[in-house]
Amino acid sequence: MENWINELKSSLKNTMKEILYPLAAIVISFIAGAILVYAFGKSPITAYKALFFGALGDWNKIGETLVTTTTLILTGLSVAFAFRCGLFNIGAEGQFIMGGVAALWAGWALSGLPPILHVTVTLLAGALAGGIWAGIVGWLKAKVGSHEVINSIMMNYIAMNLSNYLIMTVFNEPDKAFSYEIAPTAKLWRFAESFVQFKYSRLHTGIIIALIVALIAYYILNKTIRGYEIRAVGFNPSASEYGGINVNRNIILAMVISGLFSGLAGGIQTAGVQYRVNNLFGFTGYGFDGISVALVGNNHPIGVILSGVLFGALQKGGPMMQIEGIPKEVVGIIQGIIILFVASNFVRVMVQKYKENKEIKAQVAKGEVK
Amino acid sequence: MSAVIEMKGIGKSFPGVRANDDINLTVNHGEIHVLLGENGAGKSTLMNILYGLYNPDEGEILVKGKNVKISNPNVAISLGIGMVHQHFMLVPPFTVAENIVLGSEPQKGLALDMDKAISDVEELSKKYELRVDPRAKVQDISVGMQQRVEILKTLYRGAEILILDEPTAVLTPQEIEELGIILKSLVSQGKSIILITHKLKEVMIMSDKVTIIRRGKVIDTLETSGTSIEELAEKMVGRKVSLTVDKGEAEVGEPILQVKGLKTLDNRGLEAVKGVDFEVRSGEILGIAGVDGNGQSELVQTITGLRKTTAGEISIKGKSITNLSPKDVTSSGVGYIPEDRHKRGLILDFPLSENTILGIHRSKAFKKGFGLDYRKIREYSRKLIKEFDVRTPNERIYAKSLSGGNQQKLIIARELDRDPSLLIASQPTRGLDVGAIEFVHHRLIEQRSKGKAVLLVSLELDEIMALSDRIAVMYDGKIVGIVDAKDATELELGIMMAGGRRPEEH
Numbered sequence: 001m002e003n004w005i006n007e008l009k010s011s012l013k014n015t016m017k018e019i020l021y022p023l024a025a026i027v028i029s030f031i032a033g034a035i036l037v038y039a040f041g042k043s044p045i046t047a048y049k050a051l052f053f054g055a056l057g058d059w060n061k062i063g064e065t066l067v068t069t070t071t072l073i074l075t076g077l078s079v080a081f082a083f084r085c086g087l088f089n090i091g092a093e094g095q096f097i098m099g100g101v102a103a104l105w106a107g108w109a110l111s112g113l114p115p116i117l118h119v120t121v122t123l124l125a126g127a128l129a130g131g132i133w134a135g136i137v138g139w140l141k142a143k144v145g146s147h148e149v150i151n152s153i154m155m156n157y158i159a160m161n162l163s164n165y166l167i168m169t170v171f172n173e174p175d176k177a178f179s180y181e182i183a184p185t186a187k188l189w190r191f192a193e194s195f196v197q198f199k200y201s202r203l204h205t206g207i208i209i210a211l212i213v214a215l216i217a218y219y220i221l222n223k224t225i226r227g228y229e230i231r232a233v234g235f236n237p238s239a240s241e242y243g244g245i246n247v248n249r250n251i252i253l254a255m256v257i258s259g260l261f262s263g264l265a266g267g268i269q270t271a272g273v274q275y276r277v278n279n280l281f282g283f284t285g286y287g288f289d290g291i292s293v294a295l296v297g298n299n300h301p302i303g304v305i306l307s308g309v310l311f312g313a314l315q316k317g318g319p320m321m322q323i324e325g326i327p328k329e330v331v332g333i334i335q336g337i338i339i340l341f342v343a344s345n346f347v348r349v350m351v352q353k354y355k356e357n358k359e360i361k362a363q364v365a366k367g368e369v370k
Numbered sequence: 371m372s373a374v375i376e377m378k379g380i381g382k383s384f385p386g387v388r389a390n391d392d393i394n395l396t397v398n399h400g401e402i403h404v405l406l407g408e409n410g411a412g413k414s415t416l417m418n419i420l421y422g423l424y425n426p427d428e429g430e431i432l433v434k435g436k437n438v439k440i441s442n443p444n445v446a447i448s449l450g451i452g453m454v455h456q457h458f459m460l461v462p463p464f465t466v467a468e469n470i471v472l473g474s475e476p477q478k479g480l481a482l483d484m485d486k487a488i489s490d491v492e493e494l495s496k497k498y499e500l501r502v503d504p505r506a507k508v509q510d511i512s513v514g515m516q517q518r519v520e521i522l523k524t525l526y527r528g529a530e531i532l533i534l535d536e537p538t539a540v541l542t543p544q545e546i547e548e549l550g551i552i553l554k555s556l557v558s559q560g561k562s563i564i565l566i567t568h569k570l571k572e573v574m575i576m577s578d579k580v581t582i583i584r585r586g587k588v589i590d591t592l593e594t595s596g597t598s599i600e601e602l603a604e605k606m607v608g609r610k611v612s613l614t615v616d617k618g619e620a621e622v623g624e625p626i627l628q629v630k631g632l633k634t635l636d637n638r639g640l641e642a643v644k645g646v647d648f649e650v651r652s653g654e655i656l657g658i659a660g661v662d663g664n665g666q667s668e669l670v671q672t673i674t675g676l677r678k679t680t681a682g683e684i685s686i687k688g689k690s691i692t693n694l695s696p697k698d699v700t701s702s703g704v705g706y707i708p709e710d711r712h713k714r715g716l717i718l719d720f721p722l723s724e725n726t727i728l729g730i731h732r733s734k735a736f737k738k739g740f741g742l743d744y745r746k747i748r749e750y751s752r753k754l755i756k757e758f759d760v761r762t763p764n765e766r767i768y769a770k771s772l773s774g775g776n777q778q779k780l781i782i783a784r785e786l787d788r789d790p791s792l793l794i795a796s797q798p799t800r801g802l803d804v805g806a807i808e809f810v811h812h813r814l815i816e817q818r819s820k821g822k823a824v825l826l827v828s829l830e831l832d833e834i835m836a837l838s839d840r841i842a843v844m845y846d847g848k849i850v851g852i853v854d855a856k857d858a859t860e861l862e863l864g865i866m867m868a869g870g871r872r873p874e875e876h
Contacts, residue, residue, distance in 0.1 A: 010766075223741035228724065228731055235719045241676060242706070242714040243728035244697030356385045 019303065021348050022296050025341035026310065033334040037326060047326045054320025055313035063191060063201025067273060069312030071096075073210040074265035075290025076308050077217050078258045080299040082134075082148075084221055085254035086234035091137055091152025092262040093287025094159030095130035097280070099266025101163045102129030104171060104277045107182025107270060118185040123209070123267045130263015131256045133159060138255025142248035148255070156287070160280055167279050177279040188272035204272035211305065213261060218301040220257070230254050262287060289315075292335065296342050311335065373435070374399045374531055374562045375420065380429035382415055389415040390426070391586040397531070402553055402563045404573045404594075406606055407583035408803040409774070413566050416583070417533050420564075421453045422446040433531075452524025453533040458516050460508045467491045467504035470523050494525055499555050513661065514545035518552065532556070533564045538572055542661050543831065543864030550576045568606070570599045571832070582606055607804045617815045620839045623652035624687070626792050626823035627673070632682035634672045642668035644847035645682070650792065655814065655824040657838030657855070659831055661867050665847035666827050667709060670796050673825075674706050675699040686792060700729055705790030707781055709797040709827070711774070715781045718770035722762060725769050726751035726784050758783035759809075775806030782813055792823045799833060811837060831863060845869045 034044035055065045075092045082089035089095075103126035110121060137151045171179035189205050191198040221227040232240040233250045241247055265286065270277060293311050297303030318331035341347065375397040382390040389412045397403045405413040418424045420431065422440040431438055433449045440446050446453075460469050467487045476483040476490065491504040500518045508516060517537060524532055538546045553563055553576060565577060573580050574594060582589040582605045589605050603611050627650040636642035643665045650656045660666055671677035673684055675696040684692045686702045694702070708714035716725050727736055727747055736743050736750070751765040760779045762772060769777060778798065785793065795814060799807045814837060817824050828834050834841055835855060842852040843866040850866045 219741070223744070225731060225737075225742055228742060232717050232720070232724075232728070236713070236717045238713045239715060239717050239728065242674075242696060242708055243731070244695065244700055246695070246697075 015302070018298055018300065019306075021345075021351075022298060022303070022307070022342050024347040026296075026338055028347070029334050029337040029341055032337050033330055036333060037330055040326065040330075042324075042326050046324055047321050047330065050320045050324045050326070051314070051317040051331065053317075055317030057320075059195075059197035060199065060201040061316065063198045063203030065309075065312045065316040066207050067202050067204070067312075068315050069308045070204075070206040070210045070272075071265050071269060071286050072289055072293050072311050073214060073305055073308035074261050074268070075287050076293030076297060076304040077210075077214055077290075077301060078130075078134075078261035078265070078287075079290045079294035080297060080301065080304050081217055081221070081261060082254055082258035083294060083299045084234045085230045085250060086237070087138070087141070087251065087254060087258070088149050089134060089137075089152060089255065089258050089262075090149050090291065091134060091155045091287070092258075092290045093283050093285075094152065094156035095133045095259045095262035096266040096269070096284065096287045096290075097156075097159040097163050098133045099126035099130040099263030100270045100277050101166055101171075101266075102126050102263070103186075103267035103270040104179055104182060107186030107275075108171070108180065111183035111185060113185060115185040118183065119188060119271055122182065122186040122271050123264060126267020126270065127260045127264040130266060131260040133263070134259025135252060135256040138252040141255070142251045156283065160283060163277065164279050167277055171277070173276070179276045179278075181275045182270065186271055187275060188268065190272075202273055204268075206268040206272040209264070209268065210308075213264065214301040214305050217261070221301070226250075226253070262290070265290075292339050296338060372399050373397065374433065375564075376432040376435075377416070377420065378430050378432070380416065380419060380431075381427045382412075382419060382424060383427055388586050390419070393429070393583070393586075393588050395581055395588070395591075397562055397564055398579075399562055400557050400560060401578040402557055402565060402576055404565045404567060404577040404580040405583060406567060406570075406573055406580050406602060408568055408606060409801050410803070411583045411606075412586040413583050414535065415586075417453070417535065417564065417566055420446070421451060421533060447527050447529070450528055450530035451533065452527060452529030452531070454517070454520045454524060454535065454537060456536045456539060458520050460516060460519060462507070462509035464508060465504065466502050466506050466508060466511070466519050466522075469508055469519055470504075470526050472523075474527060490526065491522065494522055498522075498525065498552065498559065500552060512545075513540045513663075514542070514548065517541070517549070521552070521556075530560070531562045531564070533566070535566045536568075537565065538567065538569060539829070540662055542867045543860055544868055546572065570602050570606075573602060574599060584608055603804075611804055611808075615811050615815065615836045617837070618819065620655075620818065621653045621821070622839070623821060625649040625651045626687055627825060628683070628685045628688075629673070630683040632669070632672060632684065633680045634668050634677055635680060636665075636668055641680075642847055643672065646844075646847075646849050648842055648849060648852060650823040650825050652791070652823050653818060653821045654839040655818050655826055655837050657834035657841045658825070658827045658844055658849075659834045659841055659863055659867060660829075660844035662829050664844045666844050667796070668847075669844070670706075670709070670794055670825075670827055673699070674704065674794060697729075700788075703791040705785035705788055705793045707778075707785055707793070707795040707798045709800070711777050711781055716769045716777055719768060721766045721768055722755065722760070722772075722780060723748045723751040723765040725780060726754050726765075728784065730788065754780070754783040754787055757787075775802045775809070778802060778806060778810060782810065786813065786817070790822070792825065793817050794825045794827075796827045797829060798826070799828070799830070831860060831867075835860070835863075843867055 037044045037047045054061065056062050075096060078092045079089050103122045106125035107122040110118060113121060133155060137148050137155060140146045140151050141148045167179045173180040191203040192201060221231060229245045229250050232243065232245055233247050237247050289311060293304055293307045297307035314331050314335055318328040321330060322328040373396050377393060377395040380390050380393040393416055407413045415424065419426045422442045422445050425441065431440060438449060470491050471487040476486040488504045495502050500522060502515060502518050502522065508519065537549060541549060557563060567573065577594045579591065580594055581591045582602065584606060630647050632643055632646045633641060634643045646669060658666055668677060672679050675694050678693055683690060686704065689702065691699050691702050712718060717728065736747050748765050755762060755765060758779050760776050760783065762776060798810045814824055814826065826834065826837055835858065838855045840852055841855050841858050841863065843850045843863060845867060846869060850869065
């Protein structure tokens with residue numbers, strides 16, 4: 001029993017340590033943002049107040065923030081999962097789009113199914129489409145050795161244009177730049193139906209799905225043989241090969257699983273938020289934001305949940321700053337600075353340097369150095 | 371004799387390590403001075419300080435009596451200090467002359483004066499009896515020749531004091547002998563030389579003076595003529611060491627590994643193993659000797675399933691394992707200590723516990739429901755850590771934070787615990803200190819006495835000769851000959867390593 005508690009303690013301590021650095025980076029970024037706002041001649045306090053209340057000011061705002069968070073958690077998990085296998089899935093965007101279209105098809109063509117079954121099938125169709133889309137990239141990497149970054153970028157464009165073509169032809173709502181709506185049985189349940197607090201928000205059950213998926217991702221990565229192999233390949237393909245692990249199979253599988261997450265995000269966007277798919281003039285950005293979310297979340301499923309909330313709040317609170325006369329681009333800048341700090345490992349490097357200096361000084365003081 | 375280099379009270383700290391502690395070193399004009407020490411003793415750090423790659427925390431350096439501050443290698447070069455690194459820094463498709471003048475090319479107007487470069491190199495080469503052809507391409511000449519090109523590079527830049535870092539690691543015994551002659555001739559013409567090495571025999575043959583460094587401190591400086599290998603070994607390690615390996619008579623049984631007509635390609639698609647036949651029987655150690663890059667790595671990778679054969683047969687106990695996957699080779703009873711423990715042997719960012727199950731992670735013993743039973747895995751790794759004396763606080767430490775010797779112990783523990791009938795050990799002691807080397811040798815001998823077959827591949831001829839029952843010498847992708855270890859001499863093996871036949875076969 002005591003052993004078990006100690007174990008929990010040490011794992012908690014490790015988690016805290018891992019969270020600490022990104023957290024410090026976030027704090028520094030907000031300070032930098034404050035300086036920026038001040039330089040514009042505005043009050044940082046007004047700005048951050050607007051940001052905070054814009055994102056979390058009341059239940060409806062919290063609901064809307066969580067709508068964005070749901071998508072970001074899933075695309076973030078997608079990027080993080082592939083990354084643990086050493087793969088950079090820039091194609092989350094395309095997988096997201098394909099997931100949205102596939103869910104649209106299932107939500108419309110399969111009407112007549114009982115409600116819960118229909119919405120489940122709709123979401124699965126989305127996930128599957130994303131999985132296939134990413135799987136193609138993984139397969140190309142494993143069989144031909146072509147780089148996943150290039151291929152997944154290309155797949156993003158194919159996805160967007162394919163989606164637009166389908167929206168404007170087979171799925172088209174006549175004379176509109178979007179598709180028709182999915183059947184009511186394919187829609188995700190919204191909190192507004194039972195909770196009056198969320199009346200003006202689109203918050204739906206997708207958030208719960210996203211949290212469950214994060215736990216599943218954590219379990220697969222850290223507790224299963226497949227996860228062991230995927231992480232092994234991510235850290236060291238040569239040693240994995242030596243250990244009898246089929247590197248190519250794991251690369252393909254990791255990409256497929258990663259794509260499932262992004263595809264599911266797209267499916268949820270269709271079944272929970274928009275009920276249809278728009279003709280896109282450019283990328284939605286959800287897939288690309290997933291990269292930032294994964295990065296700040298340290299590619300750890302729990303970290304991804306937290307950073308998904310942060311980025312969701314920033315994106316929803318930004319427009320409120322606009323009302324206070326502070327350009328909402330400040331939010332974009334803060335996001336950028338956070339990523340810059342996290343990606344450059346700035347805080348960790350500084351702390352290490354400080355520790356090294358201290359250690360050498362301590363050695364000198366102890367007389368080990370003459 | 372006057373001092374050309376005086377290093378006084380040199381100290382250098384890295385986090386957690388005192389790499390150099392109050393080191394004093396004096397190198398006289400015209401002497402060959404060896405820095406002797408185990409891996410990690412601090413000799414390379416000291417020389418990197420002298421060459422301006424590191425700045426010392428304290429201490430001073432005098433070159434020819436003048437106090438200097440060597441802040442970067444350009445300063446060192448201008449002071450007449452040249453360094454030949456262990457890994458050569460040459461451009462393979464360039465000619466010898468092009469490589470030598472690289473960075474300080476003679477010019478005619480705007481153009482490179484190649485004629486002058488060639489005549490300069492020829493002159494230098496003749497002066498120091500290095501006998502290199504300035505027009506040959508570096509990729510076409512032997513490793514020994516490449517080393518001479520590196521030496522010429524420093525001489526061309528006016529080096530008076532040469533530092534050679536582990537120069538013999540890549541050479542055959544004959545080439546080592548030739549290097550010795552070259553060094554003597556350099557010294558006789560007024561150069562001074564510092565050799566970094568951990569090989570005792572070479573200290574005795576090549577040097578005038580030897581400074582022993584252990585754990586960042588100078589232990590002693592001795593005249594080579596007044597010391598012995600035993601004394602040097604003891605000072606280097608800090609305790610008495612036995613330089614010979616005790617092993618009983620081999621009780622040889624059935625053939626375990628049989629290799630017939632094996633051929634395979636290297637990473638560039640060129641034939642690296644060109645038809646190899648041999649067998650390893652139970653209760654014996656077969657050593658494969660050879661200079662680096664003669665197909666040994668590819669041979670081992672083919673046997674272990676990491677590389678496909680293009681022809682030939684491999685079998686274990688009569689059952690073919692040709693072109694099986696590494697997983698299937700492992701389960702046929704093959705244990706494998708890979709030559710590069712960082713690249714192949716371990717996943718450095720995994721904790722020890724996860725490393726101990728690499729290769730057996732699909733075994734039922736570690737399964738629980740859909741997942742892995744991490745409690746059992748940790749128990750298992752604690753057991754291995756204890757049995758094989760891996761020095762670590764616990765099994766949750768990442769593999770990257772262990773010392774080389776302990777990393778190797780962990781790999782050996784993992785491979786031997788599976789009780790394989792064939793153990794393949796590829797350079798199992800590379801980069802280890804004497805204590806760890808003893809441990810590895812002991813374990814290899816133990817496998818042999820248990821009636822297992824051991825295939826040992828090593829670039830260290832001494833290790834091959836000490837451990838093997840039979841020795842196969844590889845040259846250019848072929849086995850030049852297999853000799854009984856008892857009648858093998860270093861001379862004979864050296865000739866074979868250079869591609870020559872055994873004398874009596876002529």
